[in-house]
Amino acid sequence: MVIKKVTFIYFGIIAIICIGIIVVFFSGALAPGNKQLTIDEVGDLALQYINAGLIQNGKSASLVGVSIEKGLVKVKMDYEGNVLTSYATQDAKLFFPSAVDITNKANYPYVVDQNAPLVQKNSTPVDELTKFVSCLKKSNFVIYGVNTCYYTQALLAQFGGKEVVASIYVDCDKDVEVCDNKKITGFPTILVNNKEIQGETTFDNFSEITGCPVPTSN
Numbered sequence: 001m002v003i004k005k006v007t008f009i010y011f012g013i014i015a016i017i018c019i020g021i022i023v024v025f026f027s028g029a030l031a032p033g034n035k036q037l038t039i040d041e042v043g044d045l046a047l048q049y050i051n052a053g054l055i056q057n058g059k060s061a062s063l064v065g066v067s068i069e070k071g072l073v074k075v076k077m078d079y080e081g082n083v084l085t086s087y088a089t090q091d092a093k094l095f096f097p098s099a100v101d102i103t104n105k106a107n108y109p110y111v112v113d114q115n116a117p118l119v120q121k122n123s124t125p126v127d128e129l130t131k132f133v134s135c136l137k138k139s140n141f142v143i144y145g146v147n148t149c150y151y152t153q154a155l156l157a158q159f160g161g162k163e164v165v166a167s168i169y170v171d172c173d174k175d176v177e178v179c180d181n182k183k184i185t186g187f188p189t190i191l192v193n194n195k196e197i198q199g200e201t202t203f204d205n206f207s208e209i210t211g212c213p214v215p216t217s218n
Helices: 039-053 126-138 150-158 162-168 176-181 203-210
Strands: 006-010 013-017 062-069 072-079 082-088 094-096 141-145 169-171 189-192
Touching (some): 039 062, 126 162, 126 203, 141 150, 162 169
Parallel strands (some): 141 169
Antiparallel strands (some): 006 013, 062 072, 072 082, 082 094, 141 189
């Protein structure tokens, strides 16, 4: 995924970010010494921090749920209908408003190499790919991308090309306002029912999320 330098609102505070993970140290007033905390207590601290420092105009976020993931406390919060996921260490000493899977090369920033080999289109029959795209569309599956992003082009090629995927693709080079309104900050970004999906950009993953059968090759 390519991350572009943009100005966006995260919980009401304007920040300029190129790429990376924001790490916040909880203040001593919030994190109670070296006391062993439950994940619910970590979630409450994260919510306090967000509402105390990042929410403006008297608004507030609410806690959706907490769990353990990859050794960290996963905190889900709702802000004006948008569920956002953050992470914290189990002692609440470090807080990560966002996280990136750096083992997945698709998440790496990419500078387009004009001499790079062309992406090969999927050899699956077009009618199978078209049926898959039609099913994804019914699930409000939308891809946001730009022509200058190698990973966008690779994803479009996976679907058989821009012509096949046109009904679920938004070109952010052309539809700038649409992408800005959706707060798209990296490419490609995939939304299902206006929620960004995570994980690998594979047909198997898309099928698991939407229930659409994976297209078959002859």
